[in-house]
Amino acid sequence: MLTTQxxxxxxxxxxxxxxxxxxxxxxxxxxxxxxTVRDSTKGKAVMRLEFEAYEPMALKEMQKIAERAxxxxxxxxxxxxxxxxxxQVGEVPVIIAISCAHRQAAFEACLYVIDTLxxxxxxxxxxxxxxxxxxxxxHP
Amino acid sequence: MLTTQxxxxxxxxxxxxxxxxxxxxxxxxxxxxxxTVRDSTKGKAVMRLEFEAYEPMALKEMQKIAERAxxxxxxxxxxxxxxxxxxQVGEVPVIIAISCAHRQAAFEACLYVIDTLxxxxxxxxxxxxxxxxxxxxxHP
Amino acid sequence: MxxxxxxxxxxxxxxxxxxxxxxxxxxxxxGSLKKSLEERYPRLKQLASYMVAVNNEYAPDQEILTxxxxxxxxxxxSGG
Amino acid sequence: MxxxxxxxxxxxxxxxxxxxxxxxxxxxxxGSLKKSLEERYPRLKQLASYMVAVNNEYAPDQEILTxxxxxxxxxxxSGG
Numbered sequence: 001m002l003t004t005q006x007x008x009x010x011x012x013x014x015x016x017x018x019x020x021x022x023x024x025x026x027x028x029x030x031x032x033x034x035x036t037v038r039d040s041t042k043g044k045a046v047m048r049l050e051f052e053a054y055e056p057m058a059l060k061e062m063q064k065i066a067e068r069a070x071x072x073x074x075x076x077x078x079x080x081x082x083x084x085x086x087x088q089v090g091e092v093p094v095i096i097a098i099s100c101a102h103r104q105a106a107f108e109a110c111l112y113v114i115d116t117l118x119x120x121x122x123x124x125x126x127x128x129x130x131x132x133x134x135x136x137x138x139h140p
Numbered sequence: 141m142l143t144t145q146x147x148x149x150x151x152x153x154x155x156x157x158x159x160x161x162x163x164x165x166x167x168x169x170x171x172x173x174x175x176t177v178r179d180s181t182k183g184k185a186v187m188r189l190e191f192e193a194y195e196p197m198a199l200k201e202m203q204k205i206a207e208r209a210x211x212x213x214x215x216x217x218x219x220x221x222x223x224x225x226x227x228q229v230g231e232v233p234v235i236i237a238i239s240c241a242h243r244q245a246a247f248e249a250c251l252y253v254i255d256t257l258x259x260x261x262x263x264x265x266x267x268x269x270x271x272x273x274x275x276x277x278x279h280p
Numbered sequence: 281m282x283x284x285x286x287x288x289x290x291x292x293x294x295x296x297x298x299x300x301x302x303x304x305x306x307x308x309x310x311g312s313l314k315k316s317l318e319e320r321y322p323r324l325k326q327l328a329s330y331m332v333a334v335n336n337e338y339a340p341d342q343e344i345l346t347x348x349x350x351x352x353x354x355x356x357x358s359g360g
Numbered sequence: 361m362x363x364x365x366x367x368x369x370x371x372x373x374x375x376x377x378x379x380x381x382x383x384x385x386x387x388x389x390x391g392s393l394k395k396s397l398e399e400r401y402p403r404l405k406q407l408a409s410y411m412v413a414v415n416n417e418y419a420p421d422q423e424i425l426t427x428x429x430x431x432x433x434x435x436x437x438s439g440g
Binding site: 015016019023024025026027028029030031032033034035036037038039040089090099101103104106107110111114 | 155156159163164165166167168169170171172173174175176177178179180229230239241243244246247250251254
């Protein structure tokens, strides 16, 4: 049985099918994190976001995160889908779904995956404002 | 704007519509907990579960949990749907979905809601085995 | 005073009914209701614990009951 | 030795291209590649930080490069 599904796609992510994929008769709890594009950052209106990925390396780094999560918690199935390209406010750049026999592990593993993804996976986000654009976190 | 949605229903829960309800242009992160019926408990095969609720009180207790979550974390929208009746293995007894500007709060609030729900909300679960049935947690 | 008591989960099995009438001979409190019920249904005492709810709120043993209250026996909950 | 370097995010803007060729005059290491790039593109030094990836793995400054390696400049990531 495949226990990990990692994808990068420029198409809208399908939340329901992600959740369906991690469900199993052995799991008692699923935690799902869904990132969404906010309409503002630091009080400034955001028009849209643009995500760029170094795909082969990003997939490899996500795979490492997944393996680490399986080592640290009794995870049953783990899914990470990340979107690239232009996203409007309200759209979903990332879905992480994790099933476990018990809920505490699912929560901890899911928070670990999103926190680590934001630190190590080579994906970049550009915020587009009415009067300009900026690569997030690029400058001190 | 309504920021809380609490429901008890004997019909299958709709995960996607729960998530859609908590999404908003102000939210940056959504955490969702989905309970599912496991096929076994303490090594014994479970045929199905039966959930019974003291509905008016259960709704009131869930409302209290939601209010407490809003006090403790910067929650934007919070949804709790709980199912009653007979559920087969793999079906979903509970969905909790919480949107926040930032993810950490969404995770903490969601774990708080499910943990507290399991302690205080008057809903009961009967496990049906091949050779009998038992109300969960009734006896020491 | 006579009160009507709702039962859920295993309490419904123990009472053999989803509600029972209970005559309270002494004090009209939650505590004396529990005592009366435990005499009539000894299996109640074998539960891990149980609470009484009065008008949809968990009630302490000293709570005074009236005939108009909605009273319910709440065995250990197991939702979610 | 000449290496080809991929650029992403703000590094692509700084290089004005999604890849550049770099002649390494001295040591064939990640560290000397960074030094060469910073001389040619001073804006690189204004970044909060940046890493070099060699064959899809983050590489330390001492890593030896070859012409066949896939080399990429990784500015601060911001996915999720």
